[in-house]
Amino acid sequence: MSEAASAPAAQGRVEFRNVTKQFGSTRAVSEVSFSGRAGSIHAVTGENGAGKSTLMKMLAGVHVADAGEILIDGRPVSFPGTAAAREEGVSTVFQELTLLPNLTLAENMFLGREPRRYGMLDRQAMRRRSRDALASIGIDIDPDVTCGDLALSEQHLVEVAKASVADSKIVIYDEPTAALDGPGTEKLFRLIEEQKKAGKLVFYISHRLDEIFRLCDTTTVLKDGAHVATLPTAELTRDRLVSLMVGRELAQMYPPRATKAGGAALVVDGLVARSGRPGVSFGVKRGEIVGLAGIEGQGQRDIMRAVAGLAPGISGNATATDRQGAVFPVGSSIVANTRAGIGFIPEDRKSEGLFLSLSISQNIALGMLRKASMFAAAVIDRGRIAALMKQMAVRARDAGQAVASLSGGNQQKVMFGRWFSADVDLMLIEEPTRGVDVGAKAEIYRLLREFTENGGAILMTSSELTEHIGLCDRILVVREGAIVAEIEGARATEETIMTPALTGSHGERAAA
Amino acid sequence: MIAILPRRMGRTGLGVVSIGLPILLFVGLSLQADNFLQAQNIANINSQITTLLIVALGQLFVALIGGIDISVGSVVSLSSTLLVMVDPALAVPAALLAGAVIGLANGVGVAIFGVHPLIMTLAMATFVQGLALLMMSGSGGTVPEALIWMAKTSFGGVPVSFLWCLAAVAVTAVLLNRTRFGLHVYAIGAGEQSAAFSGVRIASTRIACYVICSLAGSMAAIYLTGRIASGDPTMGRPFSLDSVTAIALGGVLLSGGIGGVWAALLGTLTLGLITNGMNLTGVSPFFREAITGVLLLVAVSLHRRKVIGI
Numbered sequence: 001m002s003e004a005a006s007a008p009a010a011q012g013r014v015e016f017r018n019v020t021k022q023f024g025s026t027r028a029v030s031e032v033s034f035s036g037r038a039g040s041i042h043a044v045t046g047e048n049g050a051g052k053s054t055l056m057k058m059l060a061g062v063h064v065a066d067a068g069e070i071l072i073d074g075r076p077v078s079f080p081g082t083a084a085a086r087e088e089g090v091s092t093v094f095q096e097l098t099l100l101p102n103l104t105l106a107e108n109m110f111l112g113r114e115p116r117r118y119g120m121l122d123r124q125a126m127r128r129r130s131r132d133a134l135a136s137i138g139i140d141i142d143p144d145v146t147c148g149d150l151a152l153s154e155q156h157l158v159e160v161a162k163a164s165v166a167d168s169k170i171v172i173y174d175e176p177t178a179a180l181d182g183p184g185t186e187k188l189f190r191l192i193e194e195q196k197k198a199g200k201l202v203f204y205i206s207h208r209l210d211e212i213f214r215l216c217d218t219t220t221v222l223k224d225g226a227h228v229a230t231l232p233t234a235e236l237t238r239d240r241l242v243s244l245m246v247g248r249e250l251a252q253m254y255p256p257r258a259t260k261a262g263g264a265a266l267v268v269d270g271l272v273a274r275s276g277r278p279g280v281s282f283g284v285k286r287g288e289i290v291g292l293a294g295i296e297g298q299g300q301r302d303i304m305r306a307v308a309g310l311a312p313g314i315s316g317n318a319t320a321t322d323r324q325g326a327v328f329p330v331g332s333s334i335v336a337n338t339r340a341g342i343g344f345i346p347e348d349r350k351s352e353g354l355f356l357s358l359s360i361s362q363n364i365a366l367g368m369l370r371k372a373s374m375f376a377a378a379v380i381d382r383g384r385i386a387a388l389m390k391q392m393a394v395r396a397r398d399a400g401q402a403v404a405s406l407s408g409g410n411q412q413k414v415m416f417g418r419w420f421s422a423d424v425d426l427m428l429i430e431e432p433t434r435g436v437d438v439g440a441k442a443e444i445y446r447l448l449r450e451f452t453e454n455g456g457a458i459l460m461t462s463s464e465l466t467e468h469i470g471l472c473d474r475i476l477v478v479r480e481g482a483i484v485a486e487i488e489g490a491r492a493t494e495e496t497i498m499t500p501a502l503t504g505s506h507g508e509r510a511a512a
Numbered sequence: 513m514i515a516i517l518p519r520r521m522g523r524t525g526l527g528v529v530s531i532g533l534p535i536l537l538f539v540g541l542s543l544q545a546d547n548f549l550q551a552q553n554i555a556n557i558n559s560q561i562t563t564l565l566i567v568a569l570g571q572l573f574v575a576l577i578g579g580i581d582i583s584v585g586s587v588v589s590l591s592s593t594l595l596v597m598v599d600p601a602l603a604v605p606a607a608l609l610a611g612a613v614i615g616l617a618n619g620v621g622v623a624i625f626g627v628h629p630l631i632m633t634l635a636m637a638t639f640v641q642g643l644a645l646l647m648m649s650g651s652g653g654t655v656p657e658a659l660i661w662m663a664k665t666s667f668g669g670v671p672v673s674f675l676w677c678l679a680a681v682a683v684t685a686v687l688l689n690r691t692r693f694g695l696h697v698y699a700i701g702a703g704e705q706s707a708a709f710s711g712v713r714i715a716s717t718r719i720a721c722y723v724i725c726s727l728a729g730s731m732a733a734i735y736l737t738g739r740i741a742s743g744d745p746t747m748g749r750p751f752s753l754d755s756v757t758a759i760a761l762g763g764v765l766l767s768g769g770i771g772g773v774w775a776a777l778l779g780t781l782t783l784g785l786i787t788n789g790m791n792l793t794g795v796s797p798f799f800r801e802a803i804t805g806v807l808l809l810v811a812v813s814l815h816r817r818k819v820i821g822i
Contacts, residue, residue, distance in 0.1 A: 062709065083711030098706040100699050102523035102769045111699055112711030120690040146522040 013038040013201045014059065014170060018068035021054055027225050028054040031068065034220050034230040038169070041192060041202045043216035043233065046245055047464065051225040052205045053095065056172050059203070060092040061085030072170070083112055091166035095174040095205075099155050099162075101148030106130040108147050109162045133165040134158070137191045153181050160188055164195070171195055172203045177211060178296065189215060207245070209238055221245055242494075246466060253442050254470035255449040257489055261473070262286030264321055265426050265457035266307070266330070271316035273302035277481030279316050284426070289448065289458040291472035291489075293465065294501045299481035300461045301347075301430065307459065308344045308428045309334040320426055323455065338370055343419030347430035347461075353415050356404035360396055361385045363403050363414050367422030388417045393443055409433075409440025416447060427451065429460040433467065445471055465494050479504050523698060525763035525771040529814045530778050533761070537785040545792040553788070559673040561784035563588075563736045564754055565777065566676070569684045570728025571755040572776045573721040576688075576701045578768025579622060579629040581722060584755060586640035587611050587729030588736070588748025593644045595733065596653025596743030603656055607730045614640060615726030619719030637752065644745040653743035663738030676735055680728075685773045687724075697721060701768030750801070757804050758783045760811035783807070 012035035021029040029051040036042040044052045057063045059070055061079030069076045072088055079085040082092070099108045106126040107114075115125040130143040139157050147155060157180070163171055173192070177185050192215060195202055204216055212219055212233065219236060221228040221244040228244050265286045270279035280303055284290045292300040306313035309331045318331045322341060330337055334344065346352035354363055365380040372378070385399050392413045396406060403414055412433065419427055432448065433441045448471070452458055462468055468475050469492045477485040477500045485500035541548045567584055574581045591607035598606045614636060621632040665672050688694035696717045699707040708714055729748065737743055756766070762779025764771030783804075790800050 081711065081713075082709050083713075086711055092709075094709055096706075098703075098709045100702040100706055100769075102698055102702045103695070104522070107695055108710075111695065111707070114692045114695060116692065120686075121692060121695065 012036065012071070013073060014203075015071040015074075016055070016059075016068070017071065019055065019058060019065050019070060020067040021051075021058060021063055022066050029058070029065075029222075030225040032222065032225075032227040033068075034227060036201050036203065036218065036220075038201050039196055039199045040217040041196050041204055041215055043212040043219040044203055044205045044222065045207050045212060045219060045241075046222035046228075047207065047466065050222040050245075052222055053174055054225075055222065056092070056174060056203055056205055059085065059090055059170070060094075060172055061090070086113065086166055086168070089167070089169040090172065091163040091168040091170070092172040093160055093163045093174060093176050095178065097155055097159060099147045099159055102146065104144050104146055105134075105141060105150075105158055106143035108158065109133065109143075109165055113166070129165060130161075133161045137161055137164065137187050139187065153184055156180055157184055157187065160191065164191060168200065170201045170203070172205070174205045175207075176204075177206070177208065209241060212241070213238070253445065255446050258287045258289070258452060258473045261288050262455065263325075266318065266320050266459060268303075268307060269317040269319075271303065271306055271318055271331075272314045273299060273306040273311070273481065275314055277302070280478075280481070280483050282476055282483060282486075284457045284459050286425075286455050286457050287452050288473045289452055289460065289471055289489075291468040291475045292459070292461045292478055293468045293475050293497050294478040296463055298478050298501070300478045302481065303478065304428060304430055304459070304461050307331050308342075309337045310344075323425055341422070341424045341426070343367070343422065343424040343427040345415050345419070345427065345429040345432070347434060349411055349415050354403050354411060357402055359400045359402055360389065360394065360406075360414050360417075361399040364388065364417045364421050367418035367420075367424075370422050384421060385417075388421055392417055392420075392447055407440070408435040409444070412436050412440070412444060413447070416444070420447075420451065425456050427456065427458050429458060431462055432460055432471075433462075433464075465497055468492065468497065469494070477501050523770050523772065525765060525775040526778070527763050529811075530761065530763035530775055530782075534778050534782045534785060537782060537789065541785065541789045541792070545789065548788075548792055553792070555671055555673075557784050557788045558671060558677070559739065560787065561780050562673040562676050563732045564751065564758060564783065565780045566680045566728050566732040566735065567751045567755040568758040568776045568780045569680050569773070570725035570732075572684065572759050572764060572771060572773075573687075573697060574629070574725045575756070575759055575764050575766055576697050576768055576771055577718050577721050578701050578766075579718070579721065580756065580766065581618065581633045581725045582630065582752045583614065583618060583633040583636035583640055584725055584729040585748035585750065585752035586637045586644065587614055587726050588733045588751050589745050590614075590640050590644040590647075590748075591730040591733030592737045592743050592747045593648045593653075593745045595659065595737045596655055597647060600656040600658075603659070604734060607733060608727060611726040611728075611730030612723055615723035616719065618726065619722035622722065623715040623718040641746075648743060648745045651742050651744035651747075655737055655741050655743065659734060659738035660741050661738075663735050673735070673739075680731070681773055681777060684776070688772060693717065693720065698769060701765075701770070703769075750804075753808070754783060754804060757808040757811065760808055766812065779811075 015035040017033050018031045019029060020031055032055055044056060046052050054063060058065050061082040061084050064078065071077065077088055103111065109130045110126050115122040127143045134141055137157065137160065141154060147158065150158065160176060176188055180188060192202055206212060216233050218230065219233045220230040223245065263286055264283050266284040268283065269281050272279045277299055292303060294300050302311065305311045307318050307330060312331055318329065319327050320330045320340065320342060321327050328340055330340065330342060337344065350356060361380055361382065364385050368381060369378055389399060394410050394413045396410060403411055433444055436444065448458060472489040474489060475487045475492050475497060476483045477487065477497055479501055484504045487496055547553055567588065570584060571581060590610055594606045594610055595603045618633055618636055621627040622629050663672065688697065696707065696712045699712050700714060700717055704714055733747065736747060758779040759771060759776050760766060760779065761782045762775035764775045787800055
């Protein structure tokens, strides 16, 4: 499976040997083996859900491997917690912020490894060493400031500084530039280069190709939890790297696009989702799948949730037209939306979508019963549910099985089944296939296309660009809350989406 | 109102309400009640709030990690019972041991077995109160002389109850502000996951907070039993709710992460002044009980805010 091991084992500071991690029924990481050498920057890349973060979290002491072993300097290690990993010289900048808002900057920097004098906290040392660490990456913030008072980008830089104060030989960065601005990114890159010169091994998790080519000596590609290749970055081209990451023809995954679009299903006019953001206007026609794309956190989610009625917009209008041609307002509340025939699929199906302890049929029946009066007997049409489960190829023992015990893909199908059975004709979908394995993904794409072929309309967001490109008929690129580009699905590429998403204009091509 | 607060208030929980309310009460009572400012009355307030302060400081630890301890009142009751029932030489160790064991059980239930703190400590409260009443059905017994002395003597005009308060505040302040443990308590209250990522031991820290809270209950009983010179199996009844109300009044966030010694102290003082004021102005003590419930609600609503993103 592996194409090449980049370094002889003798030089390997970290070696993964057949490392495997399972969450429920999904294999997040499957028999991954490769090694990284001291004094290098090692990219770990792959699509969302490829297992990059999970693999690194085993080295960081967050997860424990189910099988296989991790060696540091030739010695097998197993960390029950992050403190143990740090003891061995592994420090991590996590993707999620770990700064605690009620602690001061200095306290946060040394949390879990506080310097002490006479058994008490040595606050002076904490302050002094924090100031030094911050200065080393070129930022000047008072170490006594409470972290909750810092701006988000400042917090991310502090997070980086926190990992650098540790006396470590291995540093893991998990998508560190996601929340940094330009100058912040430059500071980070300088720091990483210095860490490399100091002989540390830096693991750099990212799917941003520019960063990998600019920074990394070696690149490991993961896909669906498995190791694809570990190669010197110099031997790679952009195209080669992308094909290693995607690893399959897009055409096989995605159904054909819409042949014809019908009348308007959703019209959004000047909707301001959050104060300070510009108003957005767009429409979705019957038979269409429209995607809201962009860098994470640019406002796609706000627009979606405003239309869904979860966080009603500040001003502007949104109306939907049902099959009979009746026009009604949407977005005032989620309950009104649902009763009017608009289905919403949240990104976190476990907490916002499904009732995990209830059965498949109960979860689906909620949709069927949406128009029933509150005190009517809840009669569940078992035949209809059985037919739906068959149509959607839900893999379960029977309709009475609790949803909690299903795999991610089957749970997501149940989520869709609720709205299919409710005869909705507009669906708002966040992350249609998050945490779903590849096989089920293709089935879900087919189901969504069938829904629109039968006159439904879909507005979706996704953090996977390939999903927008493969599935959508039109892609609206959102940047800083505004729609900055509209791209026809058949003509979209990563570049045509990313350029406006990053710069706000289509004129120039992204610097490669 | 929140905006004018200096940013440096950080995680102390202090605010306009927690600082202003006791001052307002103090000024109001000095003007309204003639005998309020007399030395005897001030000493009364001091000895009245000592027990509550000790319990509230214990409750503070549990609140800072986002928990609640409803059983601390029962710990006071059981400890008081033990103090008059076991051999005088073993009375104090027995009371402290009982507190430690109950706190450990609470902590293990919450931190290891994942029982909701309200359920865990409510069950414990009922169980422990039952034990106390089984051992002794009404107040009485002989309190060791040393305990009475420890609660009633004075040094050069300074009543010993003041020293109890001082010691309790000092110990809490050192634990919270000068030790790793204290820092970890705040960290857990603000975000368990992040704290764990930074290498903080979550379970043992949480257990320690429940143990401290129960031990505070035992300490409070040692003081109060000495002061009234009698054991009482229902002595602790008001303290579970009052300690939560007191710290909430002082600005401690009951969902964790915000609060401190000053907040607990000012909150206790506020509640103490309200009680004292009602005594002086001749309001029924039952009204005091009724108003505690209202105060808890008011305190939680007044302090509901997002100061620094918690």
